Every structure is written in structure tokens, then in C-alpha cells.
Amino acid sequence: MLKLPIKDLKLFFKDRPSVLVTFAVPIALITLFAFAFGGAGQGNKENKISMQIADLDNTDLSAKAIAVFDTLKNIRTNHVSYEAAVEAIKKGKENSVLIIHKGFADSLETGSELPLELQYDEAREIEVGLLQQSLIPTVFRLPFSLGNPKAVMAGRFEKLTENSSPEVKENILHQSDNLFESLSQGIAENSGTTDPAGAFLGNEIKMTKLVAAKKDSSLGLIQAVSGTAVMMLLFSVVGIGMGLLEEKQEGTLKRLLYAPMNPMKILFGKMISANIISIFQLAVMFLFAALVFGLELKNHSTGLLITIIATAFACSAFGVFLASFAKSRQQVQGLSTLIILVMSAIGGSMIPIFFMPAFMQKLAVISVNYWSIQGFYDVLWRELPVFSTTFLSRILVLVLIGVVLNFLAVIMFKKNILKMN
Amino acid sequence: MIEIKNLRKTYDGHEALKGISFNIREGEFYGLLGPNGAGKTTTISIMSSILEPDSGEVLINGKNITGDITEAKQLTGVVPQEIALYGDFSAFENLSFWGSLYNVPNRELKQRIENMLNLFGLYDRRHDKVKAYSGGMKRRINIAAALLHQPKIVFMDEPTVGIDPQSRNLIYEVIEQLHQEGMTIVYTTHYMEEAERFCDRIGIIDNGQIIEEGTLQELKSRSNLKEVIEVTYDKLEDTQAGEIISRWPGSSRKENKISFLLTDIQKELPGIVIKSSEIGVTINNIEIQRTNLETIFLNLTGKQLRD
Incomplete structure (x- = not known):
């Protein structure tokens, strides 16, 4: 033989x-x-990248936020339970899940940091990177489109000036109304990812590797x-x-x-x-x-x-x-x-x-x-x-x-x- | 030793074999002659167990070969019409591979390969790749590969096609030696001189049927063919030619040459010489074309063997 x-x-x-x-x-x-x-990260942006969304907050505001994510040009959203999302990522069927944690609506109202988390498969880092790029500007704008912008501004100014002298803090608070106007105007007009106002406001998504890969x-x-x-x-x-x-x-x-x-x-x-x-x-x-x-x-x-x-x-x-x-x-x-x-x-x-x-x-x-x-x-x-x-x-x-x-x-x-x- | 009984085979509506039957005795050199498409290769393919007939049987030593194909194949060697060797292998590697398929023990196989390479005059070139060999050298290895397992029966399907005279003579010598050693050989060829030289008996196959079978002498005597002599004269007048042709009906004239159809040359040739002398013509040359396999074949099939 x-x-x-x-x-x-x-x-x-x-x-x-x-x-x-x-x-x-x-x-x-x-x-x-x-x-x-x-250089694969610079890949084709014409195709939609899949993203699961798990809403643990279950409020009107979280539903409105999901509706905003649904309109994103480069992202194909899929609304699922958290457990199903995790299962799909572990099986390699999906790359990530955006979790809207409990307290999301309250954070929007009070202007505190949004409890958003993107859990992902590190093996699909390139896709997730592209996803992140598309997602972040929208997240920056959520407090302005759905929440209480003034409360957000106040919270941010507070944070930015926590180490400043009382005089400086006082000065900034006096000008906060003007600053808010100009920044929100900039946000409305600029949809790019290098949005200076967005960067200033700095609402971030917590990134968590659900499936880790060797670096x-x-x-x-x-x-x-x-x-x-x-x-x-x-x-x-x-x-x-x-x-x-x-x-x-x-x-x-x-x-x-x-x-x-x-x-x-x-x-x-x-x-x-x-x-x-x-x-x-x-x-x-x-x-x-x-x-x-x-x-x-x-x-x-x-x-x-x-x-x-x-x-x-x-x-x-x-x-x-x-x-x-x-x-x-x-x-x-x-x-x-x-x-x-x-x-x-x-x-x-x-x-x-x-x-x-x-x-x-x-x-x-x-x-x-x-x-x-x-x-x-x-x-x-x-x-x-x-x-x-x-x-x-x-x-x-x-x-x-x-x-x-x-x-x-x-x-x-x-x-x-x-x-x- | 081999009995072929009523073999039939049809391909795509064409009846290649129409119930042929013949026997081959042990140690016999049997020639299978026929034009292209007559059914020779189909017959050999069935005899060597690579093709199943639609009906009929092949018995070797009384046993139907379809019963135990492996045993039948071990008994037989086939020299195919094509040079079926691996060009990138040397002669030694080719023979080692083909010999190994017949379960010859390694040490024994090596000895047999060396003997075979010596027999075919290729020992010195044994490590050269076969693709670098001449056509004649390849043919020699092609034959050697079929003999390594020392088969009792060898089917040779036109083993000397397209080779130089030196290789041809060497192959002839080996074939004769194999025959003398008692090997049963079934041989197909287009070369009449090969059939006349080697074959104990000849089967003439045409349109899938054996139309004549026997020794060369038997075929000659059965054919009733006349032998031909061609006499060339120095000068031949019409009246002289007419006198000769009327004396030997069936003769024909072409310029100074007359062809005579004779039943017995030895008896009739002196008469031609005397008659020519009587009418005053000088004979320049006499050519005798005796009845041979070629003429018998032509007479039986109406075709040249190379049709």
C-alpha cells in the first residue's frame, strides 16, 4: 500500500x-x-460592522440611545440579551457587545459618566477598532442629544478645575454659559471623529476583552x-x-x-x-x-x-x-x-x-x-x-x-x- | 495453457470483439496480427485482467482468471504498447518500483534488476533518468519491467515500435532467449518479419474476429496464393510480350517488365526462361516475390497490416 x-x-x-x-x-x-x-486597520469602511447591544437599563432613554446607534452608517446593530451576546462572542460569531448598564438614564440626567461598556473578542481587534472609531463620536454627543447638557457641562468643568485655585474656578463658572454655547454649537456642526468639543467632554466607553488573545x-x-x-x-x-x-x-x-x-x-x-x-x-x-x-x-x-x-x-x-x-x-x-x-x-x-x-x-x-x-x-x-x-x-x-x-x-x-x- | 472462449466486448455501441476463441499452448510463441482497431489490444487487456469481457472467459491453466485476478496477474507480465515508465526515475528506480508491485523480496529483486540491466545492455546507464534515454533504451526498460517477477506468460503489445536497429536486434535476442527458456509469449506486431521470425502460430484478427489461425506454413497453404516473379527484359516488342502473356494467363506487362503469377515457381520458372530465349528476348533481371505473411494478410483482410 x-x-x-x-x-x-x-x-x-x-x-x-x-x-x-x-x-x-x-x-x-x-x-x-x-x-x-x-496596516489592515485602515481597511474598507464601506461595509457595516456588526455590533450587539444589550440594554440592562431598560429605560426610555436607553431605548432612545439604541435608536441613535441604529442609525449609524457603518454599524449593523443587533439587539440581544447580555447572555446571548456573550455566548455569540465566545463562539466567534460576533465580535462585540455594547452594554448599556443600569443607571444609564440617571447618568444622562445628572451629567455623570455614562455606564457604557464594549465587551469584545480580541481576536477581532481590527473590526472592533473600526467599531470604536464609529461609536465614540456618537457617545460623546448622547448627553447633548438625549440628556441634560448643562448638568454635563457643570460636571465636566468641575472635574477639569478640581486642582485649580478658587479664583480660576469662579472665573470659569462665570463664563460657563458662553463656553457651553460655543461647544455645543461646535458639536452640532462637526461630525468628525476629531471633534474638539467631544474630546473636551470626553465621554468614554469602557473597553473589556471578553475573549483575550495573546498580544x-x-x-x-x-x-x-x-x-x-x-x-x-x-x-x-x-x-x-x-x-x-x-x-x-x-x-x-x-x-x-x-x-x-x-x-x-x-x-x-x-x-x-x-x-x-x-x-x-x-x-x-x-x-x-x-x-x-x-x-x-x-x-x-x-x-x-x-x-x-x-x-x-x-x-x-x-x-x-x-x-x-x-x-x-x-x-x-x-x-x-x-x-x-x-x-x-x-x-x-x-x-x-x-x-x-x-x-x-x-x-x-x-x-x-x-x-x-x-x-x-x-x-x-x-x-x-x-x-x-x-x-x-x-x-x-x-x-x-x-x-x-x-x-x-x-x-x-x-x-x-x-x-x- | 491459455484458453480464450467466445470473448465479446462492446464499447459505446461498437462491437470490438465478436466472440473470439483460440488456445495457446505452454511455451508457445503466439502472434496476434491485425490492423489497427481489429481488437488486439482489447483481447490482451481482457487476457491480462484489466478489462472485463461482456461475455466469454479466459482460462489460464484451466482456471477462469476472473476467479482470482491477483493470482492470474502474478502469472502474467505485460509489455504495454506505450513506454509506461516514470521519466524522472532512473532505470534502476523504475525497475525497483515495478518489481516491488509483484511482491518480489527486496534482495532478490535487486539481483534480478541487475541481471535484467545486464541482459538489456543498460547496466552502465542504470542511474540515469529514463527521460534522458533514447527511444530504444526506453523500450528495453519497458520490456524489462514486465519480466522482473519471472512470469510464466508474457503479453507483448508491439514492443519494438519506433526503435533503432541496434535496440531492435538486442530485443529480438532477448525475446528468443525467453522463448527458448520456455516462456509462453503472446505477441502483437505490425512487423511481418517479427511474426515470421518468432511465432510458432499466428492468429489473424480483423473486426473483432479471428479470421485465420495456424503456423506460417499452414496459413500459406490455406491461402492458395500465387507467387509473383518479375522478369525485366533488355528490349520487349509488343508481339513478343503478347506471345509470353498468352502463354501465362494473369501475367501483366509494364514497359520492359512482365509480372507472372505462378502456383509453383520452381516448376514454372525454367519454362519462362526457355520461352524468352525462343522468341529472342534477353532477360536482364528476375525478381521473385514469395508468399509471405504480408501477402496472406492482405489476401485475408483486404488491408495492409498498417492500415
Whole structure:
């Protein structure tokens, strides 16, 4: 059984152009994307970022505040209970929840600090950063649009002058009416995030990491490595799968069939060699990222290995299936390029998934790239334990994809490849 | 040793084999001749268990090969028409791989590979990649790969196509040696001289049927073909030519040359020489075209073997 995959592996490593395409090209792309995603925070602002809102205050004013958040151009709000919100973040389905704590209405009335808190998944720092940028100016303005502006001003001036001399305090209090007019005018006219009045008033949102990620790993780097590695792996495994058609074309497949063994061993041998090369390729990609870009792997080896194996299994099944399905090398080449590029585009290999519109994010689940990249995020960024249901569910999907495609490959191999005339 | 019984096979509505039957004895060199598309490769594919017939059976040593395909495959070696080797492997690596599929123990396999490389004159080039070999060298390795497990029966499907004379002669010598050692060989070829040189018996296949079978002598005698001699004269007048042609009906003239169709050259040739002398014409040259497999084949199928 092992003779055939050993033969394939020997042939693979003798074919230098193939080895180059398998390792050097992905390394070059990873390098390119790693630099590109270093500035990923400046990403596309056209797409709405999802944000959950949990209203623990349940007052008319908190409802009005929610209505204001609902109108924000860049944010797609989702009103849920706090428990449901936390669950969704932990499962990686949502990036954050804005909590309106009890006392929100009172704070608006009295001008004290608003009890707002954004709990978030640190793994989605880029999304949350964009969210914060959109949210803060609105929060600054809430006391003026919904609450008691004068009380807010008084409280702020009090705070600002607490270390000043009684004369200065007196002077400012005398001018507070004028100051309030000019500041509120500025707020009304300026909707930018660099609003000086907003900065002066300084109503902040408390930021709490609900799911923490290790700080010395870069999300952009993980995105670059996992996205590129999976995409390039798909190209490589199609090349390996095409070996079947090459063997048929050159007569070696027929010669293998003359030998005293079950013909299905030819396919299984190809599957084994495709898996071994895939695991090797992914491992090399992550080691490269660790050595050159400092990607932290040391504490994630088990989860990383599981994800690599599951990804290799799913991707190699895809390559072998495509080769069994097609009737010529040319057919495979055309079909595979199209499918891989589409899967990579929608699955998050080229652009991080959270930059995409909502319907594209839903569509991503049909791509093997999506499950694999999310698996790598779970391990390297979210640092989920290997027994967590979120992580295991992604691995299960990858394994299922592999099983189904391998099963179909067996059927198509019998129908297309073994048909000798 | 091999019994083919009423094999039928249809592909996409085309009946490739129409119930062919023939037997091959142990140690026999059996030639399967036919034009392209006659059914030779289909027959060999079924005999070597990679294709299932629609009906009929193949028995090797009395056992139906569909019963135990693995055992049947272990008994047989196939030299395919294509050069079915891995170009990026050396000759040694190719032979190691193909030999290993037949469960030859490693040490034994290594010895057999060395013997085979010596036999085919490629020992010195054993570590060169096959893709760097000439066509003839590749053909030699292609044959060697089918012999490593020392099969009792070898199917050779046009094993000498497109090679240089040196390689061809070397391959001929090896094939003759295998035959002398008692191997049963089933051979398909387009080269008549190969069939005439090696085959104990020949089966002529056309349109999926065996249309004639026997030794070369049996085929000749059954064919009733006349042999042809071509006599070239120094100078030939119309009246002289007419006198000769009327004496040997079926003869034809082309300028100074007359072609005679004869049943027995030995008996009739002296008469031609005497008659030519009597009418005063000088013979410059006599060419004899004896009945051979080519003419028999043409007579039986109406096709050249390379059609």
C-alpha cells in the first residue's frame, strides 16, 4: 500500500518546478500579504460592522440611545440579551457587545459618566477598532442629544478645575454659559471623529476583552499565513491530483493495473501522498512565518497540528476529487483555477472575512478556506482550547468535507479514470 | 495453457470483439496480427485482467482468471504498447518500483534488476533518468519491467515500435532467449518479419474476429496464393510480350517488365526462361516475390497490416 505513495513522493521531490510552486510561491505570497495586512486597520469602511447591544437599563432613554446607534452608517446593530451576546462572542460569531448598564438614564440626567461598556473578542481587534472609531463620536454627543447638557457641562468643568485655585474656578463658572454655547454649537456642526468639543467632554466607553488573545501574535500575520497557505495548498493538491490523469495519459496507470493489487490502491496511494505533501507544505509555511515574522507557535502546537492535518485532509480530498472528476488535464487546470480563486475570495484567503458584506460572510461557509482559516484563528489568535466546541466544530467540518470529497473521488475514479477505453 | 472462449466486448455501441476463441499452448510463441482497431489490444487487456469481457472467459491453466485476478496477474507480465515508465526515475528506480508491485523480496529483486540491466545492455546507464534515454533504451526498460517477477506468460503489445536497429536486434535476442527458456509469449506486431521470425502460430484478427489461425506454413497453404516473379527484359516488342502473356494467363506487362503469377515457381520458372530465349528476348533481371505473411494478410483482410 505504501509503495505507491512513496513512489509519488519521490517523483514529487524530483520535479523541481513543482517543489518550487509548492513552497517558494506561497512563501513569497505570505511575505507580501504579511506586509499588506500589517496596516489592515485602515481597511474598507464601506461595509457595516456588526455590533450587539444589550440594554440592562431598560429605560426610555436607553431605548432612545439604541435608536441613535441604529442609525449609524457603518454599524449593523443587533439587539440581544447580555447572555446571548456573550455566548455569540465566545463562539466567534460576533465580535462585540455594547452594554448599556443600569443607571444609564440617571447618568444622562445628572451629567455623570455614562455606564457604557464594549465587551469584545480580541481576536477581532481590527473590526472592533473600526467599531470604536464609529461609536465614540456618537457617545460623546448622547448627553447633548438625549440628556441634560448643562448638568454635563457643570460636571465636566468641575472635574477639569478640581486642582485649580478658587479664583480660576469662579472665573470659569462665570463664563460657563458662553463656553457651553460655543461647544455645543461646535458639536452640532462637526461630525468628525476629531471633534474638539467631544474630546473636551470626553465621554468614554469602557473597553473589556471578553475573549483575550495573546498580544505578541499579529492578526494580520495570522491572516496572511493561513489565508495564503490554504489557497496555495489548494493549487498544489490539484497538481498532485492531476498526477492521476498524467499517469493515465502516459500509460503508467494501465501498467499499475496490470500489477496484482486492487485498483483502488492507486487512488488511495494518491490520497496518502497528497495528504503527506499537504501537511508538509502547511507546516513549512507556518514555520517560515514563525522564523521570519515571529509568529507565536510554541504554545499552540497541538491545536495547530490538528488544524493542519484537518486542512490537509480536506484540501487533498478536493485535489483528488477534481482530478477524478475531470477527463483531461486541461479540464482540471481550467476548472481548478476558477474554483480555487472563487473559494479563496469568498473564504477569506485574499481579504479578511470581516471586511466583506454580510451576505458574503454567510456565503463563506461553502469554502474550505473559511473553515481552515477560522480554525487557525481559533488556535493562534483566540487561543481556544483544542476541546472547545467552536474549534472542534470547525475541525469536524473540515473532516466532513474531506470524507465527502474522498467518497466522491472513489466513485468518479471508478467511472472516469479506470475506464480504460 | 491459455484458453480464450467466445470473448465479446462492446464499447459505446461498437462491437470490438465478436466472440473470439483460440488456445495457446505452454511455451508457445503466439502472434496476434491485425490492423489497427481489429481488437488486439482489447483481447490482451481482457487476457491480462484489466478489462472485463461482456461475455466469454479466459482460462489460464484451466482456471477462469476472473476467479482470482491477483493470482492470474502474478502469472502474467505485460509489455504495454506505450513506454509506461516514470521519466524522472532512473532505470534502476523504475525497475525497483515495478518489481516491488509483484511482491518480489527486496534482495532478490535487486539481483534480478541487475541481471535484467545486464541482459538489456543498460547496466552502465542504470542511474540515469529514463527521460534522458533514447527511444530504444526506453523500450528495453519497458520490456524489462514486465519480466522482473519471472512470469510464466508474457503479453507483448508491439514492443519494438519506433526503435533503432541496434535496440531492435538486442530485443529480438532477448525475446528468443525467453522463448527458448520456455516462456509462453503472446505477441502483437505490425512487423511481418517479427511474426515470421518468432511465432510458432499466428492468429489473424480483423473486426473483432479471428479470421485465420495456424503456423506460417499452414496459413500459406490455406491461402492458395500465387507467387509473383518479375522478369525485366533488355528490349520487349509488343508481339513478343503478347506471345509470353498468352502463354501465362494473369501475367501483366509494364514497359520492359512482365509480372507472372505462378502456383509453383520452381516448376514454372525454367519454362519462362526457355520461352524468352525462343522468341529472342534477353532477360536482364528476375525478381521473385514469395508468399509471405504480408501477402496472406492482405489476401485475408483486404488491408495492409498498417492500415
